[in-house]
Amino acid sequence: MKTLKPRTICLKPNDNISLPVGTTISVKNYSKFLELGTIFSKFKQKGIPLLNILEAIISYRLTENISLTRASNWINREEVLEEFGLKKFEQRTLFRAIETIGENYRTIILDLQDIIFDKYDFSHTDVNMDWSSLILWGNKSELGKHGYSRDHRPDKKQITFGVTELRKPINIPIGLTIAEGNLNDQKHFQQTFNQVKDKLKEGSNVIFDKGANSKDNLNSVIASKMKFLTAKKLNKSDDQLIKKFWSLNRVIVDSEKGIFGFKQEFPARTNYFFFSKNLQVEQLESKMRKASKFFKEAQEIQKSIDSKKKLPKKFLINNPLVDMKFELQTKLQFLSEKEAFEKVKKASITGREGFFCLTSSDDLTLEEALSLYREKDSVEKIMHSLKNEICIKPVRVWSTNSINGVLLIGYLAQLIISLIRYDHHELKNISTKFIKISLSQLTVTIEKLNFWKKRRIYSNFDPINELICLQNQAIT
Structure with missing residues (x-):
């Protein structure tokens, strides 16, 4: 053959x-x-x-x-x-x-909102909000400022931007705000909320993280006849609750993840106080790594002192215009290695590990509050998508209008992807x-x-x- x-x-x-x-x-x-x-x-x-x-x-x-x-x-x-x-x-x-x-871009966003809400009959208008920053490669825009860098480049100027998303199961972005790089989330919240509030129904839930939590922002939501759900930073009064947490009327919220909680009701809000075993383990591991880092840094400094050598550059201010003269003394010479590490560990661990608190103007169950706040990660995924899939970074433009234009084009690309997922449930x-x-x-x-x-x-x-x-x- x-x-x-x-x-x-x-x-x-x-x-x-x-x-x-x-x-x-x-x-x-x-x-x-x-x-x-x-x-x-x-x-x-x-x-x-x-x-x-x-x-x-x-x-x-x-x-x-x-x-x-x-x-x-x-x-x-x-x-x-x-x-x-x-x-x-x-x-x-x-x-x-x-x-x-x-x-x-501001007019375009408002026009898009009109069309989106005209085309779709959404089941709700609850929203998630989030804010982030982008490194700016250029010096001519007035938006470029030094601020808290989510991209871990504090040496570079940046801009900040905020996104509003209709929460689950809709998950469509309906707002984009762009601001100076040094604007914190508490102040940026007002721009972001004002951009979308006219499209939200009375009684809608506005969900955001603790970085934007302030008395003025919560009052703005209430004044617009809506409800808020956010996290609050733990303070000294919360430390008293933590000390007696296990003797309070707590309930199991999630047995698999070891989450317990109880409610505190106030006239204008309800606090939902939680303890998570998984979160406690993660935070303790993180703080142990931090303690190890501090201990190794102290050892390096002590070694330089003992050998009468200059400190490594990473411990110095690397600025030719700054003349720095100081003396260093570590506590290592008075402590054993075990005692030194225990001292660093004690300074790193606060006792708040595993505890967190949500606050809302609505009367929710512990399970509802935790579930709603967890679902906020969908807007964080949109932020990640904008940065890493749509690739709005790096921002290599100079004028303020060109920055706005570049980010709006990225937003429109993300909006199309989100609408595709909404229109086709299989995706x-x-x-x-x-x-x-x-x-x-x-x-x-x-x-x-x-x-x-x-x-x-x-x-x-x-x-x-x-x-x-x-x-x-x-x-x-």
């Missing part, structure tokens, strides 16, 4: 082009659904249509997304220009479009990363048959992109 051998692969160059079309289809569908054409037509009437550039930039954000500088190169390919109905343009045209978008638990990959894998190959004629061949369908791209035709 004759055995058939596979042919040797012979590559021949051709003019065929393949493009990731799944993302483009989705962006166009949702652009039409959200009436972005109507929103953006108010801001630019002449030249290249702002909507077409916007759709192209969002598609770029959800595919290659290397940098804005390269975005114009990606868009300015003949086939991509044709896909978005654009003519070849210069890079500065792209930057001007981003500036225009950023200049009007509810699929991450932004895998939705992006699936859409990018759906490609169109443009085969040039002759000078006048082309043929489009679609390939790489999978259950996710097929569901999104084919069923979304019915949505729009």
